Amino acid sequence: MAAAVEILSMIEREPGRSALYLDIDGTLLDIAPTPEAIVVPPELPNQLAELAAKLDGAVALVTGRSIARVDALLQPHLFPVAGLHGAEMRLPDGRFIEATVSADFLAVKEELHARAESLEGVVFEDKGAAIALHYRLAPYRKAEVDALMEEAAVSTGGGWILQQGKMVVELKPVQSGKGRALEEFMSIAPFRGRRPIAIGDDLTDEGMFAVATAAGGAAIRIGDDAAPTAASARLGSPTELRRLLASVACRPPGNGHG
Structure with a gap:
């Protein structure tokens, strides 16, 4: 946990140089028996918005869920999102990259x-x-x-x-992938030139872990399993992550630790 806390403290020390990429299920939110049974803590959407404001908008959600479902979960806020593992994207300026079907x-x-x-x-x-x-x-x-x-x-x-x-x-x-989505975000403002911090919980997140660490950033894998990972650190649960992110979001500038 100490390593994960140190990684997140980068945001407090240098918010203008950090960018945050977050998975949702099993990372921000506790996994539920079915996709529709997921519970969003009522304070979470506003805390994410506060965190995004602190990072000048450099917070993106990178998830297997559709963008429409993400918006429903985190209303009323609309964040940059890579949905369906990056097959569809909403860029920071509001433009959409849509997935097509046959x-x-x-x-x-x-x-x-x-x-x-x-x-x-x-x-x-x-x-x-x-x-x-x-x-x-x-x-x-x-x-x-x-x-x-x-x-x-x-x-x-x-x-x-x-x-x-x-x-x-x-x-x-076939053209999707969370690593590719991260690279797309990293090429545009406000993410461009910032240290990427990727956080996820599953095999699907390993691609973005690899991209983030290769770019000089860091990655955190959520969960207590012992699966091999490209992440730089581990954190036990979504509850712990939410607590740490809330602390970063709410702490006034200049009061960081480490």
Whole structure:
């Protein structure tokens, strides 16, 4: 934890030189049994807005969720977002980079939804240009979910790839990737020229960890698992992260520690 605290203290010491990239599920928010059961602490959206103001807007959300869903979770604030693992983006100036879908993908989505309904405990999530099957409620379904999603990936005709996560398998656009999203943000204001600090909890976040550390920044992996990681430090839970970010957001300039 000490290493993570030291990394976050960079923001207090040099807010004008720092940029923050945050995953959502399992990082800012505690993982729930289903995607719709997620709970957003009421103070979190405003705290993120305060943090963004402190960093002159250099706070971005990099997530597997769609931008529309992120906005619903964090209303009334609209942050720069890389949604669907970077397949869609809202840039700081409000411009959108949208993901497109094919007829083959739409047909696969419809069939996958129908087949998933027969698997008790498996939750189908429609993300627009991506699909996820969650099996947190039925871990014994992993092999069935993997096989179903592998078949679906082939049926799309090659434009979508599989992404493993914690009790979830996603079918996402091939051009997506959190590392690529980070590079896109880092090339534009207000992120350009700042030290990137990336925070996530899962295999899907390892790409942005690698990009952040290679650029002279740092990365924090949330959770107490022992999985190999490119992150510079670990932090036990989303609760700990929220507490630390709230402290950074609310502390007046000049009162940092370390």
